Amino acid sequence: MTMIEIRNVTKRYGAATVVDKVSMCVEKGSITVIVGTSGSGKSTLMRMINRLVPITEGEIFVGGQNVIDVPVTELRRKIGYAIQGHGLFPHRTVAQNIATVPQLLDWDSVRIAKRVEELLGLFNLDPATFADKYPHQLSGGQQQRVGVARALAAEPELLLMDEPFGALDPVIRGKAHDDLLAIQKQFGTTVILVTHDMDEAFHLGNHIAVMSQGKLLQCSTPEKILTEPADPFVQQLTGTSDRALKLMSLLPLKESMEPAKSGLAYALPQSLSLRDALAEMIWQGVDEAAVQDGEKAPVGSISMSRLLELGRKA
Numbered sequence: 001m002t003m004i005e006i007r008n009v010t011k012r013y014g015a016a017t018v019v020d021k022v023s024m025c026v027e028k029g030s031i032t033v034i035v036g037t038s039g040s041g042k043s044t045l046m047r048m049i050n051r052l053v054p055i056t057e058g059e060i061f062v063g064g065q066n067v068i069d070v071p072v073t074e075l076r077r078k079i080g081y082a083i084q085g086h087g088l089f090p091h092r093t094v095a096q097n098i099a100t101v102p103q104l105l106d107w108d109s110v111r112i113a114k115r116v117e118e119l120l121g122l123f124n125l126d127p128a129t130f131a132d133k134y135p136h137q138l139s140g141g142q143q144q145r146v147g148v149a150r151a152l153a154a155e156p157e158l159l160l161m162d163e164p165f166g167a168l169d170p171v172i173r174g175k176a177h178d179d180l181l182a183i184q185k186q187f188g189t190t191v192i193l194v195t196h197d198m199d200e201a202f203h204l205g206n207h208i209a210v211m212s213q214g215k216l217l218q219c220s221t222p223e224k225i226l227t228e229p230a231d232p233f234v235q236q237l238t239g240t241s242d243r244a245l246k247l248m249s250l251l252p253l254k255e256s257m258e259p260a261k262s263g264l265a266y267a268l269p270q271s272l273s274l275r276d277a278l279a280e281m282i283w284q285g286v287d288e289a290a291v292q293d294g295e296k297a298p299v300g301s302i303s304m305s306r307l308l309e310l311g312r313k314a
């Protein structure tokens, strides 16, 4: 089902066309990542969805409704928005920050308190420790999680994220990705995320939209972007040297393993991607490993030579 339809949308500032006749659809419950060089119009395109930026030409439909027909306050309350630097209110506690939109929507206080506690739990922020803290008392990573929790507070079906993880160091960023994927799966939220980080795009995106100079060059699955780039710029942006590793990160170990064998000292979960399996085996120094299901029962095996063969094909 289509959640967002962008039809021939253009944004001009004076003589400058910063978004140029862009059309794309976003499926409900999917994550679409917009990538492109600096100034290519990514944020502008996204900000036209919740009307933070007025559309010059074209139309955007959210849930079948033309955004122009929805009062702007109602639209923004329905659509979560998380930005780099989190935009938290400095004089409101963590709980009060998260409660912002539910309060505007007149939720009763019991429902708000329950939702705040649920979100803090989901983001691994112990309510007893964090609910009454102020933003300046939190680390950057914690502030970022509160920013995303706040954007999700009123259970939006759609979440717009503008480089939400840009300021995080790589380890915390990885954790933030895991959180987002888990929460997105749990709530079925549709997500549009703008990033500069291609690894982030390939890790999170069901679809990747590539922009250059205001134009949308391609919007496809990560596999298609890598194997059938629509334009030399797409190929250049998505990288050529580590293409095999990127593709391996999209392929599940479960679908490529060999038959189970006895006597293997090391085991990997079948939920890993081929890339993570390769990284684990290099790290552990093993040439062959058992593959286990969620109950730790053996379901197959994988060898280094098989992984390399699959990587070469990728």
Ligand SMILES: Nc1ncnc2c1ncn2[C@@H]1O[C@H](COP(=O)(O)OP(=O)(O)OP(=O)(O)O)[C@@H](O)[C@H]1O
Pocket (backbone or CB within 6 Å): 013, 018, 036, 037, 038, 039, 040, 041, 042, 043, 044, 045
């Ligand atoms: N209010 C504005 N007035 C005039 N020009 C603007 C305005 N907002 C954005 N622009 C211009 O529109 C172009 C696209 O900006 P936008 O922020 O959408 O790009 P972006 O791809 O998100 O860039 P970045 O990755 O650097 O954040 C830029 O050239 C920018 O200077």
